[in-house]
Amino acid sequence: MALDFSNIHSLNQFKKNNEKKESRDFPFERENVFDIDLPSETSIYPFFREDFALQDAMFFDTETTGLSHGAGNMVFLAGIGYVDRGKLVIKQFFVSNPSIEFKLIETLLELFANRNIVISYNGKCFDIPVIKTRCVMNGINEPDVEQIDLYHISRFVWKDKLRSFRLVDIEREILKFERKDDLPGSMAPFAYREFLLRGKTELLERVFKHNLRDVYSLFEIFKIICNKNNIDVLFAKARKFFALKEFDESLDILRHILSLEIDDINKKKVYSLAAKCLKKKGEFEKAKKLWLKIRDVESHIELAKFYEHKQRDYNKALKHTEMALSKTKEKTPLFKELLIRKKRLISKSGYFDL
DNA sequence: GGGTATTTCAACCTGACGGC
DNA sequence: GCCGTCAGGTTGAAATACCC
Numbered sequence: 001m002a003l004d005f006s007n008i009h010s011l012n013q014f015k016k017n018n019e020k021k022e023s024r025d026f027p028f029e030r031e032n033v034f035d036i037d038l039p040s041e042t043s044i045y046p047f048f049r050e051d052f053a054l055q056d057a058m059f060f061d062t063e064t065t066g067l068s069h070g071a072g073n074m075v076f077l078a079g080i081g082y083v084d085r086g087k088l089v090i091k092q093f094f095v096s097n098p099s100i101e102f103k104l105i106e107t108l109l110e111l112f113a114n115r116n117i118v119i120s121y122n123g124k125c126f127d128i129p130v131i132k133t134r135c136v137m138n139g140i141n142e143p144d145v146e147q148i149d150l151y152h153i154s155r156f157v158w159k160d161k162l163r164s165f166r167l168v169d170i171e172r173e174i175l176k177f178e179r180k181d182d183l184p185g186s187m188a189p190f191a192y193r194e195f196l197l198r199g200k201t202e203l204l205e206r207v208f209k210h211n212l213r214d215v216y217s218l219f220e221i222f223k224i225i226c227n228k229n230n231i232d233v234l235f236a237k238a239r240k241f242f243a244l245k246e247f248d249e250s251l252d253i254l255r256h257i258l259s260l261e262i263d264d265i266n267k268k269k270v271y272s273l274a275a276k277c278l279k280k281k282g283e284f285e286k287a288k289k290l291w292l293k294i295r296d297v298e299s300h301i302e303l304a305k306f307y308e309h310k311q312r313d314y315n316k317a318l319k320h321t322e323m324a325l326s327k328t329k330e331k332t333p334l335f336k337e338l339l340i341r342k343k344r345l346i347s348k349s350g351y352f353d354l
Numbered sequence: 355g356g357g358t359a360t361t362t363c364a365a366c367c368t369g370a371c372g373g374c
Numbered sequence: 375g376c377c378g379t380c381a382g383g384t385t386g387a388a389a390t391a392c393c394c
Contacts, residue, residue, distance in 0.1 A: 067394045068356050125358045126393035151392060152360065159361095166392070185394050305381080309371090344379085355394105362389075371379085 028094040032212060036088045036219070039226035046240045046249075047153050047225065057117040057148070058082045059090075059218040062127045063188045063211050069129050071137055074101050076192045077207060079215040080111055090215050092208060098196070102138035105131065112143045119218055121167050122151040150221050157225065157236040167217060175220050183210050231257060231266060238273055247277040268294050275302065284310055297334070300324035304341060314349035321345055 042054040059081035066073040076098075081090040095104050108131065112118065120127050124147055135142045154174075155165050162173055171177045183191065183206035191203035225233055234257050241250035254274045258267070271290040278287035284306055291299035291306075300320040307317035321342045328335045 062394085064394050066355085069358090070356075073356095073394080120393095122359090122392045124360095125391095129357070130394090149359080155360075155391085164391085188394055309381080358392095360390085362387105364387090365385085367384075368382090370381090372377105373379105374375105374377090 028096055030092050030094075030208075032090045032092075034088040034090070034216065036083070036086075037223075038083065038086060039223045041226050041228055044148070044153070044222075044225050046237060046244060046246075047156070048148050052117065054083055056115055057119050058111060058115040059215050059222070060118045060120045060123060060127060061211055061214040061218065062130065063185070063192075063207055064130055065189045065192060067126075069133050071133070073130060073133070074098060075104060075130060075134055076101075077188075077211055078104060078108055079211040080108075081215040081219055082115060083219075088216070088219055090212055092211060094208075096195075101134065102140065105134050105138055105140055109135075109140065109143050112145050116145055117148060118145045119148045119150060119222060121214065121218060121221075122149065123147055124149040124152070148222075150218060150225070153225060154221065156240070157232055161232065167214060170221060171217050174224065175217065177217070177220075179213065181206070182213070183207055185210065229260060231260065231262060235266075235269065235273075242273060242277060242280075245280070247280050250274075250277050268296070272296075272298070275299070295323075297324050297327045300327070301338075301341075304345075308345065308348075314345050318342065318345040318349055 039054075042052065043050060044052070059079075061079045062075045063077035064073050064075050074095075076095045078093045079090060080093075081088055083089070093104050093107055095101050118128065128145065128147060132142045134140075151165065151167075154170050158165070158170075158174065162169060168179060168182075171179065183203060187203065188207050188210070191207045194200040195204045224230060227233055234253055238250045238253040238257070241247070241253065251274060254270050254277075257270050262270070271294050275287040275290040275294070278284070278290070279302070288303065288306055291303050300323045303320040304317045304324065307313040307320065311317075321338055325335065325338045325342065328338060
């Protein structure tokens with residue numbers, strides 16, 4: 001469902017409240033509720049532990065006065081999102097007066113305590129370290145939160161598809177959403193300064209929208225990563241299981257991918273990873289059948305290794321080395337490596353290349 | 355422009371194997 | 375037994391990219 005900005009409350013009420021002296025002692029809070037399609041499953045294992053429930057998590061994004069993690073960088077706006085009764089609730093907490101930042105931090109810590117899994121974008125490197133620094137500066141105990149960082153998961157999932165992994169790039173390429181009139185995050189410190197010095201809220205309103213969109217996008221990205229039929233996500237999970245040396249789990253996912261409608265390119269990707277799993281399991285004959293289906297440079301090299309070291313069939317090993325050579329550009333390091341392999345196999349097979 | 359999680363890549367290590 | 379080669383694994387440094 002598209003994000004409806006008409007749903008966003010105006011800052012006018014905040015301005016009115018802010019004119020009253022007593023309201024400056026508390027962070028300004030506003031809430032937006034969105035109708036959503038819930039993910040049918042919430043497991044993102046193996047990217048995060050298996051026993052994880054959406055009601056324990058909250059989506060989190062901050063706007064700060066800078067990039068540094070040092071004492072001078074404060075949080076002035078925090079957006080948190082959570083699913084409640086089938087709807088996405090996004091609350092934004094704004095510090096209208098830097099002297100009450102500690103109240104915002106305390107509010108966040110209470111929320112962290114209730115929903116102790118924080119889903120963010122680059123939060124491991126930015127948002128949470130900044131919050132921890134603000135805790136130290138305000139004499140508050142640092143929170144102990146579990147984190148799901150969608151930045152790193154996105155890099156892993158779409159590594160072959162995208163070159164840039166900024167949140168706006170994921171929105172454009174994966175969510176198919178283009179921001180209009182978005183205020184870049186780098187303008188947030190300036191917008192806050194304008195508010196504090198001159199009471200201007202025009203730019204600040206756009207920072208609120210930016211932050212709201214960020215939190216909403218976190219939910220949307222999370223939903224895609226939960227999708228059990230998304231080819232990119234399934235491949236990524238299979239790769240992750242392979243990296244974790246859980247080859248049977250990887251093979252199960254690859255079989256599931258094959259049960260979906262996929263093109264020949266994706267089929268070869270499935271065969272290639274499945275062959276690697278089978279090789280690790282020592283099931284060389286099964287792996288061989290897949291390599292013979294793929295017939296790219298890498299699979300010919302694997303077949304050459306298989307025939308040389310497992311079957312001691314040097315003629316077949318030589319044949320696959322030559323096939324790999326025919327598909328490789330001359331003068332490349334791989335070509336030179338294959339020539340060495342060919343020379344060795346010629347020597348072993350007693351074949352004379354006249 | 356600072357901090358940091360992750361990825362990449364090179365260097366090194368280990369075990370298996372064959373030739374002498 | 376020694377030496378060289380290959381494949382595969384481990385480790386650590388460097389590079390990368392993101393957040394405001």
